[in-house]
Amino acid sequence: MLNKWEGIVLRAIPYGETNEIVTLFTKEVGKATVMARGSKKQVSRLSAVTQPFAHAAYLVYASGKGMGTLQQGDLIESMRSIQSDLKTMAYASYIAELVDRSTEPYDSRTKGVYHLLVQAFSALEEGYDPAVITLFVEWQLLPVNGTYPVVHECASCGATEGQFAYSFKEIGLLCHRCFHVDARAIPLPPAIVRLIRMFQTVPIDQIGNVSLKPETIRFIQRIVRTIYDEETGLYFKSRRFLEQMERTPELAPLPKREQKKP
Numbered sequence: 001m002l003n004k005w006e007g008i009v010l011r012a013i014p015y016g017e018t019n020e021i022v023t024l025f026t027k028e029v030g031k032a033t034v035m036a037r038g039s040k041k042q043v044s045r046l047s048a049v050t051q052p053f054a055h056a057a058y059l060v061y062a063s064g065k066g067m068g069t070l071q072q073g074d075l076i077e078s079m080r081s082i083q084s085d086l087k088t089m090a091y092a093s094y095i096a097e098l099v100d101r102s103t104e105p106y107d108s109r110t111k112g113v114y115h116l117l118v119q120a121f122s123a124l125e126e127g128y129d130p131a132v133i134t135l136f137v138e139w140q141l142l143p144v145n146g147t148y149p150v151v152h153e154c155a156s157c158g159a160t161e162g163q164f165a166y167s168f169k170e171i172g173l174l175c176h177r178c179f180h181v182d183a184r185a186i187p188l189p190p191a192i193v194r195l196i197r198m199f200q201t202v203p204i205d206q207i208g209n210v211s212l213k214p215e216t217i218r219f220i221q222r223i224v225r226t227i228y229d230e231e232t233g234l235y236f237k238s239r240r241f242l243e244q245m246e247r248t249p250e251l252a253p254l255p256k257r258e259q260k261k262p
């Protein structure tokens with residue numbers, strides 16, 4: 001039967017000379033994989049809607065939960081600015097891989113991820129700091145992976161007042177009265193506690209462009225990525241590239257003519 005789905009392209013891999021297998025994240029059914037026949041031909045009405053990160057309305061012929069066939073698509077947002085900037089594109093690729101690895105096809109429990117993804121890519125398209133937007137996605141996808149860090153109270157005693165540290169052992173905050181529970185907990189300045197709470201709970205479309213110091217971003221990145229490493233067992237290819245880039249920020253905005261030859 002013919003389905004009308006609104007979705008975003010997470011990835012597309014070539015299949016044969018001219019076809020692609022495209023992984024979409026849709027509003028209606030969550031993640032779904034479709035065959036786009038001829039989408040790699042020079043002139044194809046499918047090429048625009050199968051580009052990475054494209055947001056479109058799709059007509060997909062699909063029966064059951066097998067791979068559908070993409071019939072046509074109408075572009076809603078091309079996400080062209082994301083693709084024109086290497087740094088933004090690296091973060092977008094990581095977000096797409098995070099969503100892809102965190103979800104199973106046709107899992108209705110994950111449909112809420114669609115709004116997170118659209119909001120994240122729209123914010124990147126509008127030029128919001130990609131590292132900050134990615135922190136929202138990283139924190140808000142943890143529950144989809146079955147991990148629920150306790151950040152609104154002490155994970156050990158439930159206290160909401162005091163100084164806090166992050167404990168990977170307790171998967172959440174520890175108050176100063178409970179620091180003995182985990183000697184390796186990482187002390188957090190109050191501002192960082194507030195930021196982590198924001199990343200975990202505030203929808204991206206309800207915030208403006210948050211500007212944070214690079215060291216603040218790196219500190220919170222290290223915490224959330226360690227949670228992924230320890231709790232989900234997922235490995236992200238795109239994160240390695242991203243982390244190389246984060247270590248050498250001067251490489252990203254370099255104009256082409258000044259780049260050295262390899």
Ligand SMILES: [Zn+2]
Pocket residue numbers: 154155156157158159174175176177178
């Ligand atoms: Zn406590």
